[in-house]
Amino acid sequence: MELLNQLFVNPFVDMVAAPDFLLQVLWEGLVSGVLYALIALGFVLIFRSSRIFNFAQGIMVVFAALTLVGLYAMGIPAWISVVLTLGVMLMLAVTIERVVLRPLVGQPDIILFMATIGITLFLIGFGELIFGGENKQMITSELGIPTGAFELNPFGGFLLLEQKDITAVIGAVSLVIGLLLFLNKTRMGRAVRALGDDHQAALSVGISLRTIWVLVWFIAGVIALVTGVVWGARAGVSFALEVIAYKALPVLMLGGLESITGAIIGGLAIGILEKLFEIYWGQPIMGGNTETWFAFVLALIVLLFRPQGLFGEKIIERV
Amino acid sequence: MNDMSQDGYVTEDGRQIGGVMMEMKNITLKFGGVVAIEDISFDIREGEIRAIIGPNGAGKSSMLNVISGFYHPQEGEVWFHGTERPAMKPYEVARQGVARTFQNIALFEGMTVLDNVMTGRLTHMKSGLLSQAIWWGKALQEEVKNREVVEKVIDFLEIQSIRKTPVGRLPYGLKKRVELARALAAEPKLLLLDEPMAGMNVEEKEDMSRFILDVNDEFGTTIALIEHDMGVVMDLSDRVVVMDYGKKIGDGTPDEVRNNQDVIDAYLGVAH
Amino acid sequence: MLFRTAGQFKTSYLKDQTLFPVRQDAILLGIILAFAWVIFPLTASEFTFQTLLIPVLVYSLAALGLNILTGYAGQLSLGTGAFMGVGAYACYKMITIFPEMNLLVAVLMSGLFSAFIGVLFGLPSLRIKGFYLAIATLAAQFFLVWLFEKWAWLYNYNASGAIQVPHVEMLGTPVAGPQAASMTQYYFVLVVVTLMTILAINLTRGTQGRIWKATRDMDIAAELIGINLLKSKLTAFAVSSYIVGVSGALFVFLWRGAAEPNLFDIPISFRILFIAIIGGLGSIMGNYMGAILIVALPVVLKTLPETFGIPISSATVEHLNVMVVGALIVFFLIIEPHGLARLWTLIREKFIIWPFPH
Known part of the structure; x- marks a missing residue:
């Protein structure tokens, strides 16, 4: 009875009792969700265009952030560092296409997946070798990101919105809009989508696979950089962040591997729900730190009932 | 009529x-x-x-x-x-x-012809996991007995020479025949x-x-x-x-x- | 000339299905076993036991377990480390609750616990496939490690939150705990690994192996020829998790001596996965080759520059190691997606027809 109370009554009583705190929790969750969605988005882009389950997407976030901070530490001005980092991400895309993807073209999906795990390890080792393994400060103010905070007083309470979080949300939204415009309005963007719909057909109308792959991995790199900057501003930059990168995976389970909408909605949902669960159930009842697994278990349960994910179409099996 | x-x-x-x-x-x-x-x-x-x-x-x-x-x-x-x-x-x-073959060949590409045809016998096999793990007793008898049935099918369809070849390496026509062998091995x-x-x-x-x-x-x-x-x-x-x-x-x-x-x-x- | 197979005829189906249809393979294995059972233990130093021999055995056993699930039954798992943890904690609880218990029995029983948990997390595999399943196994990974940390009963409410292997004797000889000799521990591990390997070989070459491989190669066809997919997959999860659990118990009791929850976190899951990939998915032998490579690599990376007189810090070695392993994975996938075991098979085929390659 006590347990039932703790599970099903107390959390909601707490929510109603302190609505300003609930809002604060929702906001924190939303900001995390935006970042999960961004990582998942980079992932979906690559999967749609090349059928590769890119495990390295999360690590690319850390790698991009690390490169940026590392370049700045060498005395290069902040904005030039950004440009140089973009250059590094482009080089990375080209290298991956040449060294990894091209020789492995046509191999089973699982082989390519394993290869991206290889890339993940390589990037971790390479990044730490060059920039060191210790935690670093993101160059937030140097990039002109405001660091103050707004205080609001809803319900007569207290709500703190950090300006860098607001910047993160605005940045993410504009990135997504830009991406959608690119995919829908430009020739290259349409080629990327065509490749996702039908590989062979796209090839037969003269879309260059290699160019598209480099492009897509580069876009994924850009997304990684943006994510890395905003995440780094919140938590510092080191490969300890890779755990957060894994959070994009349950987002993909929920939203489906190919759905951009799914990635965004799934990301937001997981960000908010895991925060709510942690604050109102995890910490009081389970000793906290439930954020490490909540998203995965949630996705697992949803998939049990909808194997195609929330946004996937029903699968008809054929022989 | x-x-x-x-x-x-x-x-x-x-x-x-x-x-x-x-x-x-x-x-x-x-x-x-x-x-x-x-x-x-x-x-x-x-x-x-x-x-x-x-x-x-x-x-x-x-x-x-x-x-x-x-x-x-x-x-x-x-x-x-x-x-x-x-x-x-x-x-x-x-x-x-009821056994069947498939329009688009559905063989188990990672296995040899013999193993593929042996899978056709699975519906006749009953030995437990433990017996199989020690490769003794019932599991062993079953293995040999079913191998004999399979060899008859292999003879019947004239695919003796490719017995130990991985099916992935076979040409299309032979694959179709192996698929038939697998279905026949079940004695449907x-x-x-x-x-x-x-x-x-x-x-x-x-x-x-x-x-x-x-x-x-x-x-x-x-x-x-x-x-x-x-x-x-x-x-x-x-x-x-x-x-x-x-x-x-x-x-x-x-x-x-x-x-x-x-x-x-x-x-x-x-x-x- | 060494691998001349002419003149070796099989006169019964039973003989045709023996492990070593070619006599030379049996001889080669005999030599390897002689090294493992006699020569290594006699010559190895404490350092060699602790950094090479015992880890290779423990890791290859874990990889063997994973390989049954992923390489044979085709179900990709990223949660191996957590199942090793289940085995380790189960063994720890049994030994501390029943101090008189035989350690060998405890180790073999601890696999049963992880098998049970494995089946539980394997249940979704009928509905969730491929990459989605791989992510789903991460749920087990993160949830279980979290549980190891939060459930104080598991580590007997130690202030440190870690488990410490107690002193255990068998036949009057210390086998686990601080007083155990490395050679004793090595033999203990070797016995268990040999036993598990024999069982795994038998399972994978017979009926169950064919059921698993059929499930892996084409699950729909497998079901249509009479395979109960759920049963096939759950059996794979059970057997795989059993072996992984046993390896986890060995990992802590016969090698590390102590363990914190985060020891079973995702890095070790990946390490086991790499061993299985580099060694070769769907191969028993490959697990040992992969383990040797992955275990020896950091040692080589550390000693090689030293012999040339180049100073190199241990942090750098670690980073280099991670980087090289990553590159090696990509390299092997490009050269031979089926791993070291396949490379050996190809070389062996060349030997058999040598010196007439056509």
């Missing part, structure tokens, strides 16, 4: 066909709004070679999938050996003695063949036809097959069901079907 009583009939070449083995009653199968099979009934008798023909998209493969339990029809009943078959998983259907009561001759050259088709007739002749196996090659179908089969757009438009001996106006229209088109 031959005598079609419950006791069966005698074919033109003098084979005695038995009673009804499997009966499909008013089968309707839909995928969402698409009707793949609409209210089709027919039977398959002991020892006969039954063909299902029809143009592309007529629902032939879907029908075979209903028989083997892969699709479950929304309406209608499947009767097997005189009792109505409840909705079953495909593996349960297989254990009742009912053998379903989904386009056994698709993509073969004349010589390979002749071989395959010979095997199909021999299987029916030597083991008395009942066979239901889908095939596009009209000549082959008319030569091989005792009775033919014709489907078009999910409906049955003809059923009878090859001669009857050949002269059926609906069938001719379906294949040659109708003048409007």
